[in-house]
Structure formats: structure tokens, C-alpha cells
Amino acid sequence: MTDSTPKLDRYDRKILQLLQADARLSNQELADRIGLSPSPCLRRVKRLEDTGLIEGYRAMLNARALGLKLMAFIQISMDRHTPDRFDQFEAQIASYPEVLECHLITGHDADYLLKVIVDDMDGFQRLLLEKITRIEGVTGVHSSFVLKSPSSRTALPL
């Protein structure tokens, strides 16, 4: 589905690396740095966008400067593992902007792992008690608070 031709030569890889680091590079800059002229460079970027390899360009914001001082991971257990339970849970979760990530996982007693970000403990409490634990089928919840994040990349390894 999301895949296709894994035909990436060194120019494509270079393009991806550079755009992962700075999405606002102009085509000229990009062409210069990969050692190609602007025309083929732009064609490659367009192709990478069209094939879905580049999914988009995002500004990364400083969470703390926005007052989002509390990050946490929440492990969720569900009562039954039926498709409708899961679908409903996922739909609800998708509507909460505080939930940055939701992963269905294997490994221990939990079914989902959520990464959330809120202003403070009060915001966390509201998210947990008024939203997450009220979703049908949620039986267990276990929270871990983030003290610090020594590393956090958006760039995938090439």
C-alpha cells in the first residue's frame, strides 16, 4: 500500500536527508548541495512527494514554550479484543489533540501505548479521568511521566 519502488539512488537519499533536516531549503540550495542542477533535483523531489515517500513538511514547535510542560506515556488495557472495541477506542483517541501517538502493541499486559502532552498535572488528570478512562472497554491504565527526553529525532535513519 504505502510502499512501492524502493529505487533510491544516492541523490534521492541525499535529498531526503537534507529535507529531513530542513524542509524549507529552496530547490536551488538543495540542488547545489547534492551536486545536481535545479531541474532534475526538483523532478526528484516531486517524484518523492508523489510516491508518498515524503509525507509532508511540518514546523516543529517548542512544547515548553507553549506551556505544554507535561509529557506522559499511558499504557491501556482493554477488556475484550474485538474489532469494534478497538475501532471505537481508536476513533475516540484520534479526536484528542493531547494524544500525540497511539500504538497498538504487543509485549506485556497492555494493548495500547499512548504518548500524550498536556500543560500540567491538572490537564493530565482531566485527560485521563474525563476522556481516556471513559472510553468503553478500557479496563486498565498505567501512566509514566517523562522527566526529560535526552533524545528526540524526527529524522528516520537512511
Added chain:
Amino acid sequence: MTDSTPKLDRYDRKILQLLQADARLSNQELADRIGLSPSPCLRRVKRLEDTGLIEGYRAMLNARALGLKLMAFIQISMDRHTPDRFDQFEAQIASYPEVLECHLITGHDADYLLKVIVDDMDGFQRLLLEKITRIEGVTGVHSSFVLKSPSSRTALPL
């Protein structure tokens, strides 16, 4: 440190929202959409960049299309909680591009939570056995594999 004046009016918020969705918007487009002329719009963007509220602009890539088919979370326990142990661990971890995130957490028996991405189980095994478990002080490791990620945002809630 990273904070400062939380003085964000509706224009600033709009700018942040739009750039979070599409970092490649031109200043003109941006100005149009927030209902301001290009000059003050650009001034605001620059200010948001200078104050560190906007940390950068990144291209988001499709991991699966790059052959990165296995994502996992790894919980790490350390033998002793001394600064040098932690510093050394964090420095090592920072040098592994497969580790997308490393969080120092509270909550259960683990000290760190890592989010990693690799090609397949073989790549995971190598990362775990040849790199992570060899770091001094690592005593416990518990892995959870991601089956699917129904939601994954980069945009922070405004």
C-alpha cells in the same frame, strides 16, 4: 530557558497551526490565510523563529516505504542511578539513529523508555544485543512491538 513571553495572539496561533500542517507555505500564502499582509506576517514568523518557539522545519518521511517495517518500544532499567551512568547511557543512545526517542521516565520499574525503528526483527536483534544491552549499567530490558499506529501527530495542541 526555552521559555519567554507567552504572548501569542490569534495571529501567532494561526501561523503556528498552519506551519505545523504545512511548513512550506510561502509567506504570501500564510499572510492570505491569516488575514494579514505579508510584511507583518513575515515579522511574526521571524519572531517565532528567533524566540525558539519554532524549532525548525522537517520533512516527514514514510517509514514503511524506506523499508523500516518494525517499530518498538524498549523499557530500560539501570543498575545504579548515578549521573555518570545516566550521562554515558544517554550519550551512547544519542549515537544510534535507530533510536528515535529516549525518555527518562517515572512510573514503574523502568528508568528509560526508548522508541526505535528498524528494518525487521533481525535489525532489532542487532540493535538490542549488539548495542543497547552492551551499554554499561543496563540491567533490564523489556520490549514491546508496535503492531499498528492508529494515530501519530507531530502537531502540538494549541
Added chain:
DNA sequence: CTTGAAATACATGCGGC
């Protein structure tokens, strides 16, 4: 793929409001 030229769109600074 490259070069080069034309047309377009852009960022930026200044005066006026």
C-alpha cells in the same frame, strides 16, 4: 542530465496610516 533564458512569484524594506 545540463544549460540558459523568460516569466513568475517571492521576500524585504520603506513611507504612510
Added chain:
DNA sequence: GCCGCATGTATTTCAAG
């Protein structure tokens, strides 16, 4: 603080080699 214009620059898009 904002606007709108003017200017110089950068960018895209074609053509042809």
C-alpha cells in the same frame, strides 16, 4: 501596531543540446 507599494532577488518552467 498595520498596510501597500517598489525593488531586487530567487524560483520555476521551458526550451534546446
